Amino acid sequence: MIHFDRFTYCYPDSRISALRDVQLDIGEGDFVLITGPSGSGKSTLLRCLNGLVPHFSGGRVRGSISVGGHNPVTEGPHTLSCLVGFVFQDPESQFVVDRVEDEIAFALENAAIPVTEMRFRVEEALGLLGITHLRDRSLESLSGGEKQRVAIAAAMALHPRILVLDEPTSQLDPYSADDVLQALVNLNSDLGLTVVLAEHRLERVLPYVDHMVYLPITDLESDQHVPIIEGAPQDVLRQIDLNPPLVELGKAFGWAELPLTIKEGRASVQTMISAVERAVMVSRRSASVDPVRPESSRASSLEVSGLGFSYNGKPVLNDVGLTVGQGELVALMGRNGSGKTTLLKCIVGLLTPQHGDVLLDGRPIVGQSTSDICQGIGYLPQQPDDLLFADSVREELEITLRNHGLMDHPPAPPDELLARLGLSQIGHSYPRDLSVGQRQRVALGAITVTRPQMLLLDEPTRGMDYLAKRDLIKLLREWQAEGTGILLVTHDVELVAGAADRVVILGDGGIIADGSPGKVMISSTLFAPQVARLFPGTGWLTVQDVLEGLGGGVS
Numbered sequence: 411m412i413h414f415d416r417f418t419y420c421y422p423d424s425r426i427s428a429l430r431d432v433q434l435d436i437g438e439g440d441f442v443l444i445t446g447p448s449g450s451g452k453s454t455l456l457r458c459l460n461g462l463v464p465h466f467s468g469g470r471v472r473g474s475i476s477v478g479g480h481n482p483v484t485e486g487p488h489t490l491s492c493l494v495g496f497v498f499q500d501p502e503s504q505f506v507v508d509r510v511e512d513e514i515a516f517a518l519e520n521a522a523i524p525v526t527e528m529r530f531r532v533e534e535a536l537g538l539l540g541i542t543h544l545r546d547r548s549l550e551s552l553s554g555g556e557k558q559r560v561a562i563a564a565a566m567a568l569h570p571r572i573l574v575l576d577e578p579t580s581q582l583d584p585y586s587a588d589d590v591l592q593a594l595v596n597l598n599s600d601l602g603l604t605v606v607l608a609e610h611r612l613e614r615v616l617p618y619v620d621h622m623v624y625l626p627i628t629d630l631e632s633d634q635h636v637p638i639i640e641g642a643p644q645d646v647l648r649q650i651d652l653n654p655p656l657v658e659l660g661k662a663f664g665w666a667e668l669p670l671t672i673k674e675g676r677a678s679v680q681t682m683i684s685a686v687e688r689a690v691m692v693s694r695r696s697a698s699v700d701p702v703r704p705e706s707s708r709a710s711s712l713e714v715s716g717l718g719f720s721y722n723g724k725p726v727l728n729d730v731g732l733t734v735g736q737g738e739l740v741a742l743m744g745r746n747g748s749g750k751t752t753l754l755k756c757i758v759g760l761l762t763p764q765h766g767d768v769l770l771d772g773r774p775i776v777g778q779s780t781s782d783i784c785q786g787i788g789y790l791p792q793q794p795d796d797l798l799f800a801d802s803v804r805e806e807l808e809i810t811l812r813n814h815g816l817m818d819h820p821p822a823p824p825d826e827l828l829a830r831l832g833l834s835q836i837g838h839s840y841p842r843d844l845s846v847g848q849r850q851r852v853a854l855g856a857i858t859v860t861r862p863q864m865l866l867l868d869e870p871t872r873g874m875d876y877l878a879k880r881d882l883i884k885l886l887r888e889w890q891a892e893g894t895g896i897l898l899v900t901h902d903v904e905l906v907a908g909a910a911d912r913v914v915i916l917g918d919g920g921i922i923a924d925g926s927p928g929k930v931m932i933s934s935t936l937f938a939p940q941v942a943r944l945f946p947g948t949g950w951l952t953v954q955d956v957l958e959g960l961g962g963g964v965s
Contacts, residue, residue: 411436411437411438411440411477411478411571411572411604412434412435412436412459412475412476412477412478412572412604412606413434413435413436413475413476414432414433414434414435414458414473414474414475415433415473415474415475415476416431416432416433416472416473416474417429417431417432417433417458417471417472417473417474417475418430418431418432418471418472418473419454419458419463419464419469419470419471419472420469420470421467421468421469421843422467422468422469422470424469424843428451428454428469429451429454429455429458429625430636431473431637432455432473432638433637433638434623434638434640436604436606436621437604438571438602438604439598439602439603439604440604440605440606440620440621441594441595441598441604441605441618441619441620441621442604442605442606442607442619442620442621442622442623443607443608443609443612443615443616443619443621443622443623443643444456444606444607444608444609444623444625445608445609445610445612445622445623445624445625445652445875446624446625446626446627446652446875447625447626447627447652447875447877447878448610448845448846448847448848448873448874448875448878449627449844449845449847449848450625450626450627451625452576452608452625452845453499453576453608453845453846455608455625456496456574456576456606456608458475458482459475459477459482459490459494459496459572459574459606460477460482460487460490460491460493460494460496460574461482461483461485461486461487461489461490462487462496464483465486465487466487471483477490477493477494477572478493478494478571478572480493491517491568492521492568492569492570493570493571493572494570494571494572494573494574495562495565495566495568495570495572495573495574496565496574496575497558497561497562497565497573497574497575497576497578498561498576499576499577499578499580499846499872499873500581500793501557501558501560501561502549502557504561504564505549505557505560505561507549508548508549508550509546509547509548509549510541510544510545510546510547510548510549510552510560511532511536511545511546513549513560513564514532514535514536514560514563514564514567515528515532515567516564517564517565517567517568518531518532518567518568521568531567531568531569532567534567535563535564535566535567536563538563538566538593538596538597539559539560539562539563539566539593540559540593541556541559541560541563544556544560553586553745553746553747554581554582554583554586554746554747555582555583555585555586555587555589555590555746558578558579558581558582558586558590559589559590559593562575562578562590562593562594566597570603571603571604572603572604572605572606573594573597573603573604573605573606574606574607575594575605575606575607575608576607576608577607577608577609577610577846577872577873578590578591578594578607578609579591579609579611579614579615580609580610580611580869580872580873581746581792581869581872581901582746582901583743583744583745583746583901583936584614584901584903584936584937585745585936586745586746587611587614587901588614591614591615591618594607594618595618610847610873610874610875610876611654611902611904612652612653612654612657612876613654613655613656613904613940616643616654616657616670616671617670617671619643620642620643621640621641621642621643622640622641622642622643622646622647623638623639623640623646624638624639624640624646624649624650624652625638626638626639643670644667644668644670647668648661648668651876651877652875652876652877653876654876654904654940655904655939655940655941655952655953656668656669656670656671656672656674656675656940656944657669657670658953659675659941659944659953659956660675660678662953662957663678663682665678665682672940672943672944675940675944676944679944679945683960710733710734710735710736710769711734711735711736711738711770711771711863711864711895712733712734712757712768712769712770712787712864712895712897713732713733713767713768713769713772714730714731714732714733714753714757714766714767714768714769715731715766715767715769716729716730716731716765716766716767717729717730717731717753717756717763717765717766717767717768718730718763718764718765718766719749719752719753719756719761719763719764720764721752725919726749726752726919727749727752727753727756727763727919727920728919728920729766729920730749730753730766730916730919730920730921731921732914732921732924734864734895734896734897735895736863736893736894736895737890737891737892737893737894737895738890738895738896738911738912739886739890739895739896739898739909739910739911739912740895740896740897740898740910740911740912740913740914741898741899741900741905741906741909741910741912741913741914741927742897742898742899742900742914742915742916743899743900743901743903743906743913743914743915743916743937744915744916744917745917745936746901748916748917748918749916749919750868750899750916751792751868751899753916754789754866754868754897754899756768757775757783757787757866757897758780758783758784758787758789758866759775759776759777759778759779759780759782759783760780762776762777763776770783770786770787770863770864771786771863784857784862785814785860785862786862786863786864787862787863787864787865787866788857788858788860788862788864788865788866789857789865789866789868790850790853790854790857790865790866790867790868790870791853791868792868792869792872794846794849794850794852794853795842795849796853797853797856797857798841798842798849798852798853798856800841801840802837802838802839802840802841803828803833803836803837803838803839803841803844803852803855804824804825804828804837804838806841806852806853806855806856807824807827807828807855807856807859808824809856810856810857810859810860811824811859811860814860816860820859820860821859821860821861822858822859822860822861824855824859825837827855827858827859828855830885830888831851831852831854831855831885832851832878832881833848833851833852833855836848845873846872846873847872847873847874847875847878848873849873850870850871850872850873850874851874851878851882854867854870854882858889861892861894862894863893863894863895864894864895864896864897865889865894865895865896865897865898866897866899867896867897867898867899867900868899869899869900869901870882870898870900871900871902871905879902879905883905883908883909886909887909898910903931903937903938903939904939904940906927906931906937906939907927907931907939907941907942907951907952908951908952910927911926911927912924912925912926912927913925913926913927913930913931913937915930915934915937927951928949928951931951932946932949932951939951939952941953941955941956945959
């Protein structure tokens with residue numbers, strides 16, 4: 411179905427190959443996961459499948475690629491669009507109209523599909539994705555998971571043989587992510603559809619895929635070719651360092667079969683732990699309330715009280731109150747559409763709350779301009795491109811310093827900050843040519859170069875691999891030690907388990923849980939990390955908790 415033969419691609423004006431000598435075969439009906447470090451070329455490879463690369467991006471191509479008997483390089487997206495359905499990382503970026511049914515019909519109209527057949531295909535696509543009840547809804551009124559399914563339905567309406575998705579769960583809560591992935595499994599098993607998706611949150615996707623492709627990152631200095639790794643997920647995972655917690659545990663304990671699901675992990679745990687060791691674990695459960703991070707007693711830097719906001723008369727936030735202490739990292743979680751981003755925008759003045767107060771170090775900031783508020787609060791929006799204006803990565807940081815009058819005495823020297831963010835080697839690159847994960851880090855640098863006392867981060871790990879997340883946590887910890895408070899909005903439960911001092915869950919317009927990770931996450935079936943589900947009742951959240959808790963008593 412898909413064949414790459416020593417395929418090489420280089421973006422315009424770049425001396426480094428985005429893809430180098432790719433040799434890859436994907437069979438009809440396969441469910442394939444493409445993964446690799448941030449910037450390794452995953453999105454580029456996906457865009458090759460329908461001709462977006464090189465037809466819209468330009469650049470240089472060597473080698474060949476065949477998709478369903480067609481050559482995307484010569485035939486382009488116009489021909490390949492009927493064969494390859496494509497869903498971008500941000501589904502809103504591909505929406506054209508405002509109503510769900512109209513959006514699904516749009517591509518069919520452009521393809522001159524007869525009206526009677528078009529009506530049948532729209533009905534069919536709505537049913538396949540389980541969104542018939544949404545047909546008359548406005549797209550802007552949908553949750554993230556609903557938008558993702560509408561984008562898939564619009565792609566499916568053209569009856570493609572291949573469905574390509576770029577990080578389809580990156581903006582979804584765990585429940586919505588499972589919903590979308592199950593829909594893909596049904597399309598794959600019931601219709602024989604070939605599914606190719608790129609994803610960083612492997613813990614979500616691994617239970618569903620039957621083939622895995624790992625793209626290594628090209629060495630920026632030597633541009634040397636490093637071959638891809640492909641095969642069954644367990645075989646590939648043994649050869650790479652990007653591992654979800656279950657796989658990391660399997661490697662640490664030398665399990666013969668690396669577990670991809672909690673059920674498989676529990677079977678391995680039962681054979682690993684003796685009856686005596688299980689008794690020791692049970693005795694620890696009553697004492698393990700939150701063994702890693704105690705309750706915070708820090709002085710509040712940010713205080714929100716009684717805050718309310720409505721869109722067009724529909725309440726989104728109702729009497730919300732929370733605090734973030736100096737040097738504290740608070741994770742704000744909740745279902746898609748629960749109001750997390752709205753709350754951040756109210757804090758920084760992008761939205762004006764109908765009632766309530768926001769205090770920064772005891773000073774009220776509601777009603778102040780966003781530019782004044784952002785003197786003390788750094789805000790990273792969900793879309794990093796909203797903050798990228800300059801011609802190079804380094805200039806993005808310099809623009810912020812210039813706007814704040816700090817160019818002569820930067821609180822965080824740009825070169826030092828770029829090094830801490832792992833961006834030194836691409837300091838002269840055009841930001842919008844970078845991967846999503848790299849753009850996230852550039853935007854993070856742009857808001858932190860002034861060293862604000864409070865950071866509001868909205869999904870900062872989109873497009874980041876496990877190692878990049880680990881580096882980000884390390885950096886955030888360094889800033890915390892210097893007194894910076896952090897309010898982090900995320901759906902990444904594994905990130906929260908390893909980084910948060912406190913977890914706040916937003917739901918039904920208000921705060922429904924607020925406490926230490928060991929209390930809030932373990933008591934939640936939706937937001938519990940893999941380790942908590944594998945070892946219920948122990949209070950463990952991370953792989954490190956397990957290793958310390960078992961104290962070397964495993965064989």
